[in-house]
Amino acid sequence: MDHTPESAQFFLTAPSACPYLEGRQERKLFTHLSGRRAAALHHILSDHGFRRSQNLIYRPACLDCDACQSVRVRTRDFRPATRHKRNLKRNDDIVSDVVPPLVTSEQYALFKRYLQSRHDGGGMTQMSYLDYEFMVEDTPVQSILVEYRLTRSGPDGEEGQLVGVALTDPLPDGLSMVYSFFDPDLAHRGLGTMMILDHIARARGLGGYLYLGYWVKNSPKMTYKTGFAPLEVQRGAQGWIDLDPDVA
Numbered sequence: 001m002d003h004t005p006e007s008a009q010f011f012l013t014a015p016s017a018c019p020y021l022e023g024r025q026e027r028k029l030f031t032h033l034s035g036r037r038a039a040a041l042h043h044i045l046s047d048h049g050f051r052r053s054q055n056l057i058y059r060p061a062c063l064d065c066d067a068c069q070s071v072r073v074r075t076r077d078f079r080p081a082t083r084h085k086r087n088l089k090r091n092d093d094i095v096s097d098v099v100p101p102l103v104t105s106e107q108y109a110l111f112k113r114y115l116q117s118r119h120d121g122g123g124m125t126q127m128s129y130l131d132y133e134f135m136v137e138d139t140p141v142q143s144i145l146v147e148y149r150l151t152r153s154g155p156d157g158e159e160g161q162l163v164g165v166a167l168t169d170p171l172p173d174g175l176s177m178v179y180s181f182f183d184p185d186l187a188h189r190g191l192g193t194m195m196i197l198d199h200i201a202r203a204r205g206l207g208g209y210l211y212l213g214y215w216v217k218n219s220p221k222m223t224y225k226t227g228f229a230p231l232e233v234q235r236g237a238q239g240w241i242d243l244d245p246d247v248a
Contacts, residue, residue: 008032008041012061020219021067030058038140043172049234051213052169052178054138060214068214070234071243075174075204077230084197091194093151094163101143103133106162110183117184135179136167143169143178146202148195156186164191166199174208175199196228217245 008031018024033042033055042057049070050059060068080088108129115124127135136145148164150157157163164182168175177199182191196212203210215233216222225231226245233243 008045018062020216020221021065024065024067025062026068027061027063028058029061030056033057033140035140039142042141042169046171046176046211047173047234047240049236052139052141052176054135055140067216067218069216069243071212071215071225071231072174072234072240073200073203073210073212073228074230074232075200075208075210078200078204078228080197081227083227084193087190087193088197091189091191093154094148094194095151096146096148096195096198099145099147101136101139101145101167103129103136105129107136107145107147107165108132110162110165111181114181114184139169141169143167146195146198148182148191148198156189157183163189164195166195168199170206171208171211174206174210175203176211177213192224193227200228215243 010029010031013028013030015025015027018026031041031045033052042052045057045059046052048059050057051070059070060066062068111127111132115127136143144167146166146168147162148166150159150161150163153159162183163186164180166180167178169178177196180192180195182195196210200210209232210228212225212228212231214222215225215231226243229243231243232240235241
């Protein structure tokens with residue numbers, strides 16, 4: 001069976017407001033992941049800068065704009081900076097565990113608190129338990145959940161308390177972080193950074209990359225990703241090349 005991107009049927013969304021750059025509109029090119037070819041197509045398209053969302057895989061296809069750049073961490077060359085080491089020390093009472101992609105009420109409660117705190121007014125804040133279940137479980141490819149829990153009681157919570165979750169796709173050449181969320185009351189811990197550092201270590205152990213989704217040079221929402229260099233950026237016919245944020 002032909003597993004090339006050209007063999008899939010692609011669709012283009014209607015224009016909508018860009019979530020990253022004010023005054024811009026976005027369009028997405030997407031196709032469905034289904035059947036026996038889903039895993040192979042997922043890998044091939046991920047290598048071409050696409051991202052998965054449930055049983056769809058997409059990439060931006062905006063007119064006169066290519067600001068959204070797919071990036072990945074070259075984990076074998078990553079060296080934690082001093083701030084990263086401080087983050088890991090601050091969170092040394094948190095343990096991570098890989099679990100099957102099956103939702104729980106505990107996850108959903110944390111998910112809702114995160115959205116209400118970080119993305120209040122956004123479309124995802126209206127997601128029901130069933131919507132969250134679809135987000136996690138409606139996938140034709142291998143996917144995992146990485147849960148983060150406190151190992152001891154203290155001012156930040158009780159032993160065993162769930163403080164973070166990452167929906168992650170294993171790929172033949174590494175890991176792709178699909179979506180992550182954490183306890184908004186523990187902002188001082190830098191849990192988002194900690195979860196990325198944990199995934200970098202996991203991807204390095206697999207001898208691969210960590211795919212972080214899209215980076216947009218002039219979007220404050222995306223600035224944090226450049227803190228995990230060396231990054232590679234997907235540039236179409238050029239393939240994956242080193243990202244220099246100052247000239248990208």
